[in-house]
Amino acid sequence: MGVVADLGRPPEIPQEALADMQALLASGRLHRYAENPLHPTPVAQLERAFAALIGRAYAVALNSCGSAMFMALKAAGVRPGDPVLMNAFTLGPVPGAVDHIGARPVLVEITEDLTIDLDDLRAKARSSGARHLLLSHMRGHICDMNALAAFCTAEGIALIEDCAHTLGAFWAGRPTGSFGLAGCFSFQSAKHINTGEGGILVTDDPDLAAQAILHSGSYMLYTQNGTVPPAEVMDHWKTRCANYSLRMSNLVAALALPQLPLVPARVADWNASHDRIAARLAAHQAFALPRRPQAEAYAQSSLQFRLPGADGAQMARFVAASRGAGVMVKWFGTELPEGYTSSPPHWIGADASLVPRACAIQATLCDIRIPLGLSAHDCDNIADTLLKAASALDMEGTPHGRA
Numbered sequence: 001m002g003v004v005a006d007l008g009r010p011p012e013i014p015q016e017a018l019a020d021m022q023a024l025l026a027s028g029r030l031h032r033y034a035e036n037p038l039h040p041t042p043v044a045q046l047e048r049a050f051a052a053l054i055g056r057a058y059a060v061a062l063n064s065c066g067s068a069m070f071m072a073l074k075a076a077g078v079r080p081g082d083p084v085l086m087n088a089f090t091l092g093p094v095p096g097a098v099d100h101i102g103a104r105p106v107l108v109e110i111t112e113d114l115t116i117d118l119d120d121l122r123a124k125a126r127s128s129g130a131r132h133l134l135l136s137h138m139r140g141h142i143c144d145m146n147a148l149a150a151f152c153t154a155e156g157i158a159l160i161e162d163c164a165h166t167l168g169a170f171w172a173g174r175p176t177g178s179f180g181l182a183g184c185f186s187f188q189s190a191k192h193i194n195t196g197e198g199g200i201l202v203t204d205d206p207d208l209a210a211q212a213i214l215h216s217g218s219y220m221l222y223t224q225n226g227t228v229p230p231a232e233v234m235d236h237w238k239t240r241c242a243n244y245s246l247r248m249s250n251l252v253a254a255l256a257l258p259q260l261p262l263v264p265a266r267v268a269d270w271n272a273s274h275d276r277i278a279a280r281l282a283a284h285q286a287f288a289l290p291r292r293p294q295a296e297a298y299a300q301s302s303l304q305f306r307l308p309g310a311d312g313a314q315m316a317r318f319v320a321a322s323r324g325a326g327v328m329v330k331w332f333g334t335e336l337p338e339g340y341t342s343s344p345p346h347w348i349g350a351d352a353s354l355v356p357r358a359c360a361i362q363a364t365l366c367d368i369r370i371p372l373g374l375s376a377h378d379c380d381n382i383a384d385t386l387l388k389a390a391s392a393l394d395m396e397g398t399p400h401g402r403a
């Protein structure tokens with residue numbers, strides 16, 4: 001049987017971006033800095049627009065979200081050997097950003113709703129003495145951000161948000177990336193803006209922004225950035241930050257800019273498909289879906305579900321049957337990392353034995369991408385395929401997901 005729908009299809013590039021890029025290519029001015037720069041450069045325009053979108057003073061455009069997290073941790077004062085708290089449901093580049101500094105990930109438990117467990121966070125913060133939390137809104141699941149931000153403030157823990165899956169999402173009316181010291185976003189093709197590669201860091205902290213600008217490789221041409229800290233702040237840092245060459249090019253910014261206003265419509269499209277498939281799965285006793293609190297305005301470009309009653313062999317059969325019937329299901333319970341999917345035992349430098357519950361949850365956790373433009377018929381076919389694959393498992397008398 002063929003593919004039900006190409007779930008990996010990335011967001012399309014708008015025509016307007018193609019025209020902008022052609023003009024830019026003709027000019028040859030692809031590097032963001034120049035002795036005689038464009039006014040303004042596409043990267044500077046993007047930085048201003050993005051800072052305004054998230055409601056922060058500064059945005060620094062970089063070559064990936066992984067670089068943005070590395071920069072945020074570094075500029076927030078994380079040093080080699082330091083413990084960094086992180087939720088144990090995330091993607092490889094998040095522990096990778098901690099490893100990039102030579103720091104040490106301290107994994108924190110998650111709940112069945114796939115968000116960080118605030119009680120375990122409190123315990124791990126005390127036991128590790130960590131001063132930094134790299135919080136991943138993994139696959140779009142947002143914890144109680146007001147409670148989390150209050151905890152971090154009270155404990156003096158610097159919060160860095162990984163918003164790779166939450167551009168266009170809000171907690172209690174506030175965009176993710178606006179709750180902590182810094183927020184990091186990705187423009188990789190699987191995310192909400194598609195430029196192939198790209199990332200951006202947002203912050204209100206002038207010292208953090210100054211260090212990120214200088215470390216990114218601004219060649220003392222930082223007045224060409226879109227959002228620049230005061231001159232005395234730049235003067236303090238400009239002889240103290242090595243150049244790591246993590247810049248974004250004008251070409252990437254020109255691709256991103258016309259996509260920014262499209263995000264709300266994309267989110268509505270993703271959520272409509274997500275909610276239709278999720279409702280069908282939730283009605284079946286074998287499936288458990290994470291609860292979504294009222295305060296969370298999600299942007300769900302993927303869908304997560306568990307088969308809590310399945311053992312490893314049944315999970316493997318479910319995944320194989322779904323894929324065989326044309327739905328590319330991913331599973332977080334594999335022994336080795338597969339494609340984009342990984343779990344605590346796979347992360348270099350992390351101790352998975354700290355998070356037995358997160359490992360148990362991920363042992364029965366699956367994931368599908370949701371491309372833009374699915375029809376109601378496509379959504380129903382996807383749901384039917386998954387339901388059929390689960391029914392074939394014959395799990396008798398299994399405990400089921402919550403109502």
Ligand SMILES: *Cc1c(COP(=O)(O)O)cnc(C)c1O
Pocket residue numbers: 063064065066067090091093094136137138139162164165185186187188198199
């Ligand atoms: C994709 C992703 C990243 C990293 O983004 P890059 O731009 O590829 O570096 C970080 N966190 C999560 C949760 C992601 O999905």
